[in-house]
Structures are given as C-alpha cells and as structure tokens.
Amino acid sequence: MCAANASLPESLYAADGVRALDRCVIDDFGTPGFELMQRAARSAFRQLARHWPDARQVLVLCGAGNNGGDGYLVAASARRQGLSVRCLAVADPARLKGDAATAHESAREAGVAIERYDGSSPALLGDALAEADVVVDAMLGTGITGALRSPFDQAIAAVRESARPVLAIDVPSGLDATTGWIETDAVSAAVTVTFIGLKTGLLTGQGPDVAGEVVFDDLGVDPATYDRVPAVACRADWNTEARHVPVRRRGAHKGDCGRLLVIAGERGFGGAALLAAEAAARTGAGLVTLATRPEHVSAALSRCPSLMVHGLTHGNELDALLAKADGIVFGPGAGQGAWGQQMLQRVMAFEGPVLMDADALNMLSSRAPGKHDNWILTPHPGEAARLLGVANDRVSRDRMDAIAQLEQRYGGVVLLKGAGTLVLSGNMARPALVQGGNPGMATGGMGDVLSGIIGSLAVQGLSPSRAAVMGASLHAEAADRASLEKGFMGLLPMDLIDRLPSVLGEVEGVRRPPGDQ
Template sequence: MNPADSASLPESLYSADSVRAMDRYLISQCQVPGFELMQRAAASAFRNLIRTWPEPGRLLVLCGAGNNGGDGYLVAASAARHGLDVDCVAVVDPQSLQGDASKACQVARNDGVEILLWRELDDGGRSVLFATAGLIVDALLGTGVAGAPRDPFGDVIRRCNASPAPVLAIDLPSGLDATTGHAAGDVVQASLTVTFIGLKTGLLTGQGANCAGEVVFESLDTGDQLPACGEAPMARRVDWWGLRELLPVRAAAAHKGYFGHMLIVAGDRGYGGAALLAAEAAIRSGAGLVTLATRPEHVMPALARCPSVMAQGVIHGSELAPLLARASLVVCGPGLGQSSWGQQMLQQVVSSGKPQVLDADALNLLSQRVPVTASNHILTPHPGEAARLLGLTAAEVEADRLAAAARIQQEYGGTVLLKGAGTVVTDGTEFVIVDGRNPGMATGGMGDVLSGMIGSLLAQLDSPLQAATMAAALHLASADRASQVKGYMGLIPNDVIDTLPRMLADAERLAARRLRAGLKGIDDAVDGE
C-alpha cells in the first residue's frame, strides 16, 4: 500500500446501519438536503473518475434504485456536461424511482443523457454496451441490500466482471455486504471504490479486500457535523505507516535483558523449517534473546541458519520446564504437529502461565479442548483454524470475520488475530483491522514468520493487542516492500524476514527525527523566555 493512499483514509470504520443513521442525521438534524448530499457524492465520484482515468473512453453507467442509482444518474449527467460519451442504463425502471433518485434521473435527462432500459435491451444490445465500454460505473446496489443479488442485478454484475473495462464503484461494489465484507453471491470486481460519509468496515476485510480495489473516502464536507450524531465505530483501521510511530525508542544504554527472552516451541519431525522461520523472524524483529525448543535433529540446521538463536533439542514435555522458567514469554505452534510430542509441548506451555502466542498446530490442538490457563495469550488462527476452534466451516468464518474473531475471544480469552486480507484483531474490548492485502503472502511459512514477530513485539510492548496489531501491520508492509523487487509469485517468507531490518530502520530514523525536532522545540522555548 502506498502510505499516501493510506493516510487519506479515516481511522474509524462503521457498519452499514451506522452510516445510514449518519445520513439520516445530516438530513433531519443538520438540515442538509438529501439531494444536496447526492450531488456532492456524484461530484466527488466524477472527480475521482477523471483523476484516475483522464481519458476514460465511452462510459457505461449502470443505475439501480435508491440513492445509489441516483448517484449514478448524476455522474452520467456530469460526464455528458464534460463532453464524454455516455451510455446510461436503468436496471430498475425510472418510473418506479421516488424522491431524490427520481430527481437525479430527471437531471440526467435534462443534460441530454439518453437512459436505456435494461429490460428493453436484447442480449446482443447488452453485449455491445459492455464490449464498447472504456469504463464502467457501478451504481446498482447500495448499503441497504443484503444477500445474493437476484436477476437482473446478478446478470448485470456477471457481465460487468466479464468485461475488460475497469470499474468505478459508487459507495461500495454491488453485491458486497458493507458491514461484514461478505459476498453472498455475485459481486462487482471494482478497480476503484469511492465511498461516502463513513468508511464501511466491509470494504477492508473479507471479500471487500478483494473486490473494492483502491478505496477513496469522501466526507462530503460533513466531518464537523457527524461527531454529534453519536454513532460509535465498530472497528479501527490501522496500517504500519501510522503505527510505526509507536515503536519504542531504544535507550542508548539498553541491553538484551530489556527486550525479553522468547522461548519458541516448534518444529516436530519434518517441520523444522517452520520453527526456523519463526525464530529468525523473532530475532530480526528486535527480541533480546530467543531460545528455540525443537526436535533434536533440527538444532544443527537452526544454529547454521541463525546462530543468534539459542537452540535446544527436546524429546519430552518435562524438558521444557527449565526453559520455560527462564523465558519471559512463549511462542508455540509453528510446525508443532499433532502427535504426542506436540501435545506434550503444548500442555507444558499453556500450564506455565507465561504470556504466550499460540499458532498453527497449537490452535488445532486447542480446538480439541486443551485448556488455556493464561489470560495474556494471543491466538493467531487463519480461517481454517478459526473454523476448527468454533466448529464452523471456513466459509462461515469468512462470512463475518469480526463476529468469528469475537466468538473465539469469548470462548478462549486473550487476544485474537484472525489472519487474511484485512486481518482482524480483538481483545474483547475493541476491534482493529489491519488495512491492506498482498497475494504474494499466500504461501506456506508466512504465518510462522508472523508468529515470531508477534512474540518479539509482545516482549517489547506492554499490550498484547498493540503487539499483535503492530506485528501484523509490519508483516504486511514488509511483504509489500519485498514484492516491489520479488513480485508476488516469487515471494517467500525469507524475503519478508530479510526486509524487516530495513522497515525497522526506517521507523528508527523517523523516531530520531521526531526526537531531534522535540529537543529543538524545547531549546526554542527556553531561548524565548
């Protein structure tokens, strides 16, 4: 993600119900006419259209009913006034439109836009519209629609996705649940989504992360009026570019004892690579000391790969006791397996009461009701592991990722990090969504790297929520930077580990500049006295 793009998005994320309540508040309490809001939305959508596609070619504007359709008619009117070629298609008969949407349709007609009725077009005519489009504007379905789109909307969306033309979605891609990010059926695959009033949670997680494209937020000049509305955000949006300022500044006289002693319990037979990835990621993320407890045959490869890590072979769970006694926290799970060896190791870890990060097979064993006694643990499931923890399917988890993370937290306690595009983190009191997605991370071992990073930052920070959130954001940002050189298909976990020092060095330089600026400010204040 480009830091500049991220900085333009607000932190607060809202449900569809909350955004609709904001809209009603602006109209009823702030006396902002609904049609004026619609005009502002259409103007901002058209402005972003021209900014992104200065020469868009022939526009195909697809209009539904309600405010979303009204926005589309006004965009078509703006395009006509600017001399662009426009095909405006009414998927809902304009005669059935009411209120502001009907008024917007009439504005388009007055500006010379010919409105084509979808139901009157034959298959050939419909195909020609999509074949000749240089850019498609999706104004079909708004935030009030739930469930799979029925025909004719489903048919229109499928044709839209089959077209090579890019798509600008107004407010959200049609077919997407604005609250959960779930798509129950066909959903528009947008290149750009321009959203209004409040940033919808569903745009940043689940299918929203896949189908919204670049997301641009427009407040429509209402930001000063909305705090009085009283609508609470359902989640907080974060990314590395905002969080890196929270990275602790190291004192000049600091020593390794300041930054924790991590114990990583990982790597059954055949899975030594997972243990090594977690250990190296931990040491590269700033942990003071890292001890790896693994199968004896993995010790020599671990020392050869990363001599900064202390590696010890363990055969029985009882051998963990002295290692646990010296550790300040534990990461357990990468390559742990589900054999008796892994079960013994997990039992010792969870009964230790130490702060712990449980990942991978530790979670699969946890789903078999291994008790967790510590309250300061972090669970890091991917959707499949989350499904096993909850007795659901992965599809059911993905249908409402925030609800799934909340249920895991309620049943197992601690802090939960649900992996995937738009990673969700919750400690039971608040939700955080890590903004961004990187398809290159869809490869084995990336989760092992993340677990090591989480443990390392947990050793350096007081808050499990902050440690998990910051690690996930740094993990993604490092993958993004590595992808600039390696691409997506060739990206491997080691590329992310190798990028971590550069990312952290950037953050350290930023902290140093802030410190120098702060000291200069103090000097200036003293000089002025």
C-alpha cells in the same frame, strides 16, 4: 488503539451505521438529501476524470435507491462535460422515489438517454460494454442482501466478463458492505469511491479482491456527525503503528530487550520453527531460544547462529527453559502428536504472554474452551472455524462476528488472519482492521513469520494487543516492500524476514535515544 492517516479515516462502519450517519446529517444537521447526492456525484465524477482522463465513452449502470440516484447524477455530469454517455437503468425508473427520482429527472434534463435493461436483451448491455472506455457501477451499493436477483446477476456477470475498467460508487455491486462477503458474484472495480463512512466490507474478507483502490470522501459533513454513531472497527497500518516501535536506551543490554522462547518444529517441520525464531530475532528480541526436535538443531544453528537452540524429546525438558522466558511462541510445525501435546501441557501453565498458532490452535480446538488473558491466538479462517466448531464459510461470511465469538470464548487477544486482518481483545473498544499485504503472502510459512514478529514485540514491553496490531502491520509492510523486488508469485517468507531490519531501521533513524548522533 488506532489512528488515522492522510488517505483513509480511522473509523470503520457497518452498512447500517453509514445509513445512520446519512440520517444524522439530514435530520440533525439539516443538510438536504439531494444536496448530499449531488456532492457524492461530483466526487465520483472527479475520480472518473482523474483515473481515466482520456475516456470518451462512459457507461453508467443505475439501480434503484440512492446508489442509482448517484449514478444518474454522474451521468449528467459526464454529459455536461462533453463525454458520450450511455445510461442503462437496471432497475425500473418508475419505481424510483424521493431524491433518486429527482436525480433521474436531472439526468434526463441534462440530455442523458436512459435505456431500460431488464435482462431480456443481453445484446443491449453487450453492445454498451463494448463501446465503453469506463463503466460506472451504481447498481446496488450498500443495498445487497443475500443472493443477487435478476437482472442484476446478469448485469454484474456481463461487466466482469467485459474486463472494462469500473468505477464503483460507494461499494462494488454484489459485495456486502459490512462483512466483505460475496454471496453470488460482484463487480470487480478498479476504483471504489465511498462516502461519509468507510465501510468495513471494503477492507476485509473478499472486499479487497473487488474494491480496487478505495477513495473516501466525507462530503463535507459536520465532524460532529461522527460523535452520534459509533464505529464498529478502527483501521491500522504501518503508518499508524510505526510510532510504537520500542526505543532502546544507549545502555540497554540483551536482557532488557526480552527473552522469547519459541516452541516449534515436530519432525519434518523444522522450517516453521526456524522461520518463527529468526523473525523474532530480526524484530528485536534480546534473546531468542528455540525448543525443537533434536533433528533440527544443526540446521537452525547453521541458518541463524544467534539463536539458542535446544533439542527436546520430552515435555519435562521444557521446564528449565520456561523458567527463563518472558514470553512464548508455541505451535508452528509442532504437530498434534505426543510431542506437541506434551509441550502444550507445560505451556498452558505459563503466566506470561503466550502466542498460540498453527498446531497449538488445532490442539486447543479439541479441548474444552477456557479463557486465558495472557494468550494471543492467531488463527486463519480454517483454524478459527475449528476453534468455534463451525463450518469454514461461517467465519468468512462474517469475520467481525467470528472474532468477537473467539474473544468471548477464549479471552486474551485474537488475531484473525486473512485480507483485512482483524485484532480484538477485551481491553479494546472495538476491533482493529489491519491494512496492507499482498497476494504473494499466500504461501506456506508466512504465518510462522508473523508469530515470531508478534512474540518478539510482546517480550519487548508492548501489551499483547499492541504487539498483535503492530506486528501484523509490520508483517504486511515487510511483505509489500519485498514484493517490489520479488513480485507476488516468487515471494517467500525469508524475503519478509530480510526486510524487517530496514523497515524498523527507518523508524529508529528518526527516533534515536538521547545522545545518539
């Protein structure tokens, strides 16, 4: 389902999977653990020098285990390069073992003065932060489990309050490397350099909030290593998905490009209906029909006259439109009252692809679950929690587990919205994690646009799972381009719709049908 691009690898791993990769490199391929640690430290120091070339004062915070060992070696490299280095041991160095203990001794031999920080002297850390041009976070890495303990909680809070730029080694301390959940607090990094396996938690949930720019280094391990440990997800973005844009024949007509029926817009929610329908039209569906409340017909035709708009009062009026549709988008602004319930009754029997969003999902959550292979469900975390009958934070704590449960319960394709959107269906070997997008998308109507995009792709011949992954990637790309002009706070759903033709047009420009000039 996904392919890698030049910046980050395709395969994503949980924390235990990365540990298995480490053991495989050491035990099966004979690379000494300390050699891997040295490679990681050299890689981290390169990123420090690249991003902060003028830094003269470096503060390195080291924990226990191999993450702390990486930090000690980074401190040694910085010292050898003539930088002024302060290194605070947030975990007692006497507890270090193996490669981490060797790294600690290497730092001492390089002339690094290592001071113990146990939380009892806030001034020690405060003074060190005040002097630092950049902070290297090597406290916890992938080792976080549950709430933070002292003195790590004090150290992380102090780093955040200092607003000093941070280079995080492997994972920002406090972030769950698998789920992207922050139980208590986490370091907010400007750059995170991560090794051997790309961790899912950096790219989904709260991970994007604190990871900053993510840089990956495989440390030169044998590529066969990755055949030994299965990935838990694959990464996708517009660069990987653009190649799936449908190519039109020169002789194509509107009927060849799919007939999409958008059922949306209870009284007072006509905007949601129009956003979904117009986004579908801008994404290439040949015929887009909007079934909505009669009160919204005039506004819809004024905004987008290419739509075929029908004002419906009762569910039985929908039957003739369903007979002509190749696929359906149902739910944006549909309400959960009698009008929406009547529409849902008819939609449930439709055999083509049906995208269920917004109020459609809320209505489904009050029914006995049933599997439908033709469904595309697009919940945000709150809707996902209602569909599963759990508290909202259960979904956010483990998005990978939540989407697996949703797919098992409801079938079809599930797209779990949020930073690091996830897509899963029964015919996918593992979930796809879609990168892209920005904080400007945190406004009403963005999900309606996404529904229209995916529905449009689904009636143009893409499989439901491909339509979901590609649609989410296209949606994020359009938002990122629109934000360059509009910023984040001023970004509106219509801005994304306006960018869709240019994003798609770039792909069409290099993949013209035979005979086109």
